[in-house]
Amino acid sequence: MKFWRWLPIAALCAAPAWAGAAELDGRTLSVLWGVPFAGILLSIALMPLVAPVFWHHHFGKVAAAWALAFLLPFAAAFGPAAAGVNFVHALLAEYIPFVILLTALFTVAGGIYIRGNLHGSPALNTGILAIGAVLASFMGTTGASMLLIRPLIRANDNRRHVAHVVVFFIFIVSNAGGSLTPLGDPPLFLGFLKGVDFFWTVGHIFPETLFLVGALLALFYAVDSWYFRKGGELRRVDPTPDTQGIGFDGKINFALLGAVVALVLLSGFWKSGVVFDIAGTEVGLPGIVRDAGLIAVTLASLALTPKSVHKANQFGWAPMQEVAKLFAGIFLTIIPVIAMLKAGAEGPFGAVIRAVTRPDGSPDPAMYFWATGVLSSFLDNAPTYLVFFNTAGGDPATLMTTLAPTLAAISAGAVFMGANTYIGNAPNLMVKAIAEDRGVKMPSFFGYMLWSGGVLIPLFIVMTFIWFR
Template identity: 85%
Template sequence: MKRLRSLVPVALLVLPALARSAEIDGAALPLWWGVPFAGILLSIALMPLLAPIFWHHHYGKVAAAWGLAFLLPFALVFGGGAAGASLAHALLAEYLPFVILLTALFTVAGGIYIRGNLHGAPVLNTAILAIGAVLASFMGTTGASMLLIRPLIRANDNRAHKAHVVVFFIFIVSNAGGSLTPLGDPPLFLGFLKGVDFFWTVSHILPEALFLVGMLLVLFFALDSWFFHTSGETAAPDPTPDTRGIGFDGKVNFAFLGAVVGLVLLSGFWKSSVVFTIAGTDVGLPGIVRDVGLLAVTGLSLWLTPARVHDANQFGWGPMQEVAKLFAGIFLTIIPVIAMLKAGVHGPFGAIVSAVTGPDGAPLPGMYFWATGALSSFLDNAPTYLVFFNTAGGDPATLMTTLAPTLAAVSAGAVFMGANSYIGNAPNLMVKAIAEDRGVKMPSFFGYMLWSGGILVPLFIVMTFIWF
């Protein structure tokens, strides 16, 4: 994180001299510009299996190498101005707000310690997942994940089989639970900024969300009960000593959590004509106030949270560093991929865009659901949402009424299918990192996709026939 922070001022000094326009004609880009993005995805998937020691020590360098594999050829072909503008836009408009929000939620949630020894039986585990699903739509999937993943892991620290607990936690709390309000997941927040009513999502995809979360909770309870009763875990000794009652330490962070939610909402409701152009990228005053406020909340949380609370939570920066470094490479290498998608039917991915429209020109909600979801599984689900939001016309008034089934399909696909891979949504990778840091042997990249393919995809197929 120190290296990352030290590079930001340098970038802001250099980029103005380079930047011209961040717009890229995606229709003119051949598919091979997506190779660096595919490379970083394959590195995340394969290197922890093939070279785990190297990956553990050098994943940041690998991400930087793939980023440069895109940026340097791009600068040679299109010029330093276009490369600088693209880098500035990715840094200022996307990456920094993303990392600042994640850091604030990670820090604030890490300063709340749920005191007491919970015992990870199936009923308790299922209850925690259900509570997390509710919280995710009000404090974000990242906030709910960071608040609950540590006590959930601690509650199951005596069990031999616990990876499935974290996998279902990612399914439910880190993704599906955030589907009801713009606070829940970044794609819905972008829709809110585009003019979608705050309560539109809860009124239009509540049945789908209840079905998905309910089925996942039932499946989890059955699987967890089987492990619990057939593997001798009922009598396993608990390494965490029992204490009297359940309580919270670091309560000041609940106020900071409210401040984070308030700052995010403020940036959505507050309309200001004050815009600063930095290195060719427009940065609005509400976004600046939000990000400065989030940094202040992060600093205050670190200052006011007692050290014993961080120690009890085993709080460390390792998971945040991993997410920050890997997503820096992802946000950079994804630039040409998003540009190609934005080119619509005229771009390299024209077949995908065309597939969501019927012969009569009417949108096909089922295809929108799967196209948005499939790309959200591996691309950043927020820009993917915007691509298909605009493909469907981009007019929020029409999308909320005449084309309501299409907007519901785009919203559900972006949020629900972010759980299909570790990189579909930022909390997925962060939860995985925290779990591994605490000794949970998590599935590999492809191993996790076996879980999602076997459990989530059949549920998505059923949902398609019922609703889309």
């Protein structure tokens, strides 16, 4: 399906014809338009189990097929103009910035090699997860995950049971740790762009974050200690010999990582009236500068990082390619689902929207927490955050004060419950791919959900009764 590569070019060439098309009205859609999205989710969940070889070689084609299963009927039903406008919007406003940021973080973090052979004891593993949780709010869950997952796997390469280490890494570093600043996770960054103060989240969901991360670290230490004490857990020969002291190679990438953070912050603080309209999608100058800068940082990292560092890190593009291809399909097939959610109580998913409101018309923080969280587990958590942000009124001044419990619930649900599935947050899938590339037998889609259901859901229930009543 090489024609998939030409779809963005065709879309941009036809852009002038689409400029006047109206925004998609979710009230007019049937829930059947969500079938392609459900199809790609089921493909991600089931095909690695029932057809692993086919999936490994053709997952990109499967994602493209589901995308076309939405785009072609949609173009036939609503016209090429409407299909083109929504395609370009998903491409320029969401997918391209998403992939550029992930690629920059993946490349820069992959250019930092932590030398030496750490030994994966329960105490050391717990310490790495705790460090990752702190870093995630300052360098993003993707940056922290890409920086630490490789040395963590290497530290445990002499152990027979490693999958649980990676699962808890996803829980803590790839999700929960990114809840304190807009740099941590995309939903909070979108809130920042909407007017939520930079330090609002750290001031309002710090206790929830401390409880969740603390409980997960304690549970992990107990589980890892049980595995560690089992007979035959340690291999006789450590695959990574102690030939080097602890240190860092590729230090230039720390400066480049700082440049990534600065570019993201710049795009949030810089207000510019320069806007380009491309087929009905407004692309602002700050976003263009950010994305161009991130591409420059990516190229600089590839040019300046010694080849020996990439070789030592076993750096390769397969994990990034998997995320890029699968999320291309997700970002396209999710278009009608998000439109139906945005339609509010009048749309096909009106029951979901009505469920978050109490009989007296006031918002119910507990329902906002669970509704945002459950949808963020399977949809992209950034647009899900925006849907419920707008459902709660959309006024940042009111949400940060009078409705602070509601905004806290939305923020916590979007970030914390992204850990419920592999597709809840982009770093989840990247970490899984890196771990499997290094020989770790990771749980299946549903196997991972057994872990999240048994570990995370009870903690979320406790949090609901303590903070979101």
